[in-house]
Amino acid sequence: MTIPKVIRDFLKVEKFDKIVFIPLEDGKVMITNKPIPVSELFGLLKHRKPKQPVSVEKMESKIHKRRAERGKNVEL
Numbered sequence: 001m002t003i004p005k006v007i008r009d010f011l012k013v014e015k016f017d018k019i020v021f022i023p024l025e026d027g028k029v030m031i032t033n034k035p036i037p038v039s040e041l042f043g044l045l046k047h048r049k050p051k052q053p054v055s056v057e058k059m060e061s062k063i064h065k066r067r068a069e070r071g072k073n074v075e076l
Contacts, residue, residue, distance in 0.1 A: 019031055
């Protein structure tokens, strides 16, 4: 992945540094170069927890549908 220089400078990221992408509740993604303890991430995605378990078939169907919507209609 190519990260623009202005962002690399802001994060103080250098060659071979690791960065972390953290999905937030509002659909945005936080990018950081600092390790974040797992305890801080606990419960971050509670809002996405399904009410009932989802079958593998339903998951595959949803994945196929999303790929098709994005123009990447790939057979599973």
